Amino acid sequence: MAEALTLHEDPRSGNCYKIRLTAALLGLALERRSYDIMQGETRTPAFLATVNANGRIPVLQIGEGADARFLPESNAACWYLAHGSALVPQERFAQADCLRWMFFEQYSHEPNIATLRFWLRFVGEANLSEQQRAQVMARRMAGCAALDLMERHLAGHAFFCGDAPTLADIALFAYTHVAEEGGFGLGDYPAIGAWIARVAALPGFVAMG
Amino acid sequence: MAEALTLHEDPRSGNCYKIRLTAALLGLALERRSYDIMQGETRTPAFLATVNANGRIPVLQIGEGADARFLPESNAACWYLAHGSALVPQERFAQADCLRWMFFEQYSHEPNIATLRFWLRFVGEANLSEQQRAQVMARRMAGCAALDLMERHLAGHAFFCGDAPTLADIALFAYTHVAEEGGFGLGDYPAIGAWIARVAALPGFVAMG
Numbered sequence: 001m002a003e004a005l006t007l008h009e010d011p012r013s014g015n016c017y018k019i020r021l022t023a024a025l026l027g028l029a030l031e032r033r034s035y036d037i038m039q040g041e042t043r044t045p046a047f048l049a050t051v052n053a054n055g056r057i058p059v060l061q062i063g064e065g066a067d068a069r070f071l072p073e074s075n076a077a078c079w080y081l082a083h084g085s086a087l088v089p090q091e092r093f094a095q096a097d098c099l100r101w102m103f104f105e106q107y108s109h110e111p112n113i114a115t116l117r118f119w120l121r122f123v124g125e126a127n128l129s130e131q132q133r134a135q136v137m138a139r140r141m142a143g144c145a146a147l148d149l150m151e152r153h154l155a156g157h158a159f160f161c162g163d164a165p166t167l168a169d170i171a172l173f174a175y176t177h178v179a180e181e182g183g184f185g186l187g188d189y190p191a192i193g194a195w196i197a198r199v200a201a202l203p204g205f206v207a208m209g
Numbered sequence: 210m211a212e213a214l215t216l217h218e219d220p221r222s223g224n225c226y227k228i229r230l231t232a233a234l235l236g237l238a239l240e241r242r243s244y245d246i247m248q249g250e251t252r253t254p255a256f257l258a259t260v261n262a263n264g265r266i267p268v269l270q271i272g273e274g275a276d277a278r279f280l281p282e283s284n285a286a287c288w289y290l291a292h293g294s295a296l297v298p299q300e301r302f303a304q305a306d307c308l309r310w311m312f313f314e315q316y317s318h319e320p321n322i323a324t325l326r327f328w329l330r331f332v333g334e335a336n337l338s339e340q341q342r343a344q345v346m347a348r349r350m351a352g353c354a355a356l357d358l359m360e361r362h363l364a365g366h367a368f369f370c371g372d373a374p375t376l377a378d379i380a381l382f383a384y385t386h387v388a389e390e391g392g393f394g395l396g397d398y399p400a401i402g403a404w405i406a407r408v409a410a411l412p413g414f415v416a417m418g
Contacts (some may be wrong), residue, residue, distance in 0.1 A: 054317070054358055062302065071305055073312040080305035093271065096280055096289035099308075103282040106316045108263070131343055138340065149263055 005081075006031045006061040008051050012122065013037070014114055014174035015074035016058040017208045021170050022078040024206040026085055038122065074174075075102045078167050087167050094161055101160045101168035104146075105175075112143035114175045117182030140183070147179070147189055154191035158198060165202060173199045178208065214290075215240045215270040217260050221331065222246070223323055223383035224283035225267040226417045230379050231287040233415040235294055247331065283383075284311045287376050296376050303370055310369045310377035313355075314384075321352035323384045326391030349392070356388070356398055363400035367407060374411060382408045387417065 005023070007030050009016035023030040035041040035057055043055045052059045052072045060077035062069045071077045082088045089095045116139050119128055128136075150172065153160065160168035177196050180186055186193055199205070214232070216239050218225035232239040244250040244266055252264045261268045261281045269286035271278045280286045291297045298304045325348050328337055337345075359381065362369065369377035386405050389395055395402055408414070 053361060054313070069302060071302070071309055073309040073316075075312050076305045076309035079308050080301060083301045083305070092289060092292045093278060093280070096285045096292070099288050100280055100282040100285035103284050103312070103315055104263070106312055107282075107319075110316075111320065131347065134340055134343055152262060 002028075003063040004031065005029065006033055006064075007077075008033050008035065008042075008057050008059040008061060010035055010037045010042075010057055011209055013057065014117075014178065014208070015110070018074045018170050018174045019058050019060055019077045019081065021174070021206060022081045022087065022167065025087065025165075025170070025202060025204045026081060027204060028081060075106060075167070075171050078170060082167055086164065087170070089161060089166055098161050098166045098168045102171045104149075105168075105171040108142065108149075109146040109172065110175060112139040112146060113179050113182050113184060115139055115182075116143060116184070117175065117178060120183055121181045143179075143182070143184055147176070147184060147192065150176070151189045151191050154195045159195070165199065169195075169199055174208070211237075212272040213240065214238065215242055215273075216286075217242050217244065217251075217266050217268040217270060219244055219246045219251075219266055220418055222266065223326075223387065223417070224319070227283045227379050227383045228267050228269055228286045228290065230383070230415060231290045231296065231376065234296065234374075234379070234411060234413045235290060236413060237290060284315060284376070284380055287379060291376055295373065296379070298370060298375055307370050307375045307377045311380045313358075314377075314380040317351065317358075318355040318381065319384060321348040321355060322388050322391050322393060324348055324391075325352060325393070326384065326387060329392055330390045352388070352391070352393055356385070356393060356395075356401065359385070360398045360400050363404045368404070374408065378404075378408055383417070 005028060007016065007019055009032060011034060020030060037057065041047070042052070042057050048055055051070055054072055056072060058074050058077060060071040060080060062071065062080070071080055079088065089098050116136065119125070119132060159165050160172065173196065176192060214237060216225065216228055218241060220243060229239060246266065250256070251261070251266050257264055260270070260279055263281055265281060267283050267286060269280040269289060271280065271289070280289055288297065298307050325345065328341060368374050369381065382405065385401060
């Protein structure tokens with residue numbers, strides 16, 4: 001019998017949404033447990049001791065009680081869920097290329113696009129520290145560079161790794177489809193817009209939130 | 210016959226070193242092609258058009274001429290090389306857990322520890338911009354948090370995913386073993402020190418540079 005799956009999450013987080021979207025596309029049941037990161041609920045001693053010593057969400061919990069295992073890092077949790085499915089290419093180069101886009105997402109996309117969304121939509125521009133304010137322009141430019149690269153790739157491909165969706169699409173969809181909340185105008189990116197519509201039309205798709 | 214493997218790299222980069230170390234531990238031949246990132250050699254039109262539109266190294270090239278394929282993102286290139294080897298766990302949770310540490314490396318470790326090493330050792334403290342200077346303290350604290358998490362994990366494990374080395378160790382070794390060049394004192398981290406010695410003693414190990 002399959003083990004129970006629990007997602008420790010904040011529903012406003014795109015990183016958490018990736019896991020929920022992966023589960024939905026695969027038809028896997030997922031129990032959701034919410035934390036408010038703005039209130040420090042992932043930094044409590046109990047959370048740090050049992051769920052994630054790194055104090056971050058999302059964390060995918062597999063099993064329950066004393067045998068429960070915990071998997072932090074959104075893209076690693078997606079990898080666990082999608083094991084053996086068509087969302088993870090099996091061929092050697094294709095699998096590495098899928099991971100290539102997932103590492104790009106965590107290194108070049110999320111720190112810029114998700115961070116500006118968090119600052120502008122949830123913290124509020126008026127509440128930013130001097131240091132955060134000084135970083136807005138650099139993150140804006142780096143976020144645009146990430147979107148430019150995606151646009152050029154998607155101009156020639158239906159999905160990131162060819163003709164069918166993979167975890168690369170799920171990872172990149174999460175914060176791209178809400179990039180306007182971070183002040184990134186998606187009107188300049190028609191191939192990204194068409195890809196967003198393709199992902200949103202996948203059987204089993206669930207919306208963020 | 211195996212395809213020719215070429216690493217487009219800067220030998221000072223820990224991200225490039227990961228790929229070279231993976232190949233060495235697996236006994237794979239790798240041709241090295243050097244670029245000086247300080248001179249913008251990965252931003253030339255030729256590099257952007259053929260090797261990586263993202264203007265970054267490392268890139269692993271598989272094959273040659275018109276059939277060559279290019280794989281950016283250091284950890285994805287390692288994944289390609291290590292396909293089917295013991296450096297990639299096959300069991301479902303173990304494989305996701307290996308990736309968990311690799312995503313942690315790119316998100317929580319590299320942007321802090323590698324960036325401070327680059328700024329202090331290669332750019333030089335006197336040459337930092339105001340904006341870079343304002344970020345030093347935050348990156349220092351985040352880098353220490355990453356090392357703390359590693360230390361606590363390694364206090365109970367010989368390697369990141371159990372008793373044998375995996376790509377998680379290679380990914381985290383690259384910038385950890387030179388963290389002192391970024392001003393991080395490793396004397397406070399005895400479990401990390403012992404793990405560095407274990408990695409450096411692996412058969413086939415090659416040094417950075």
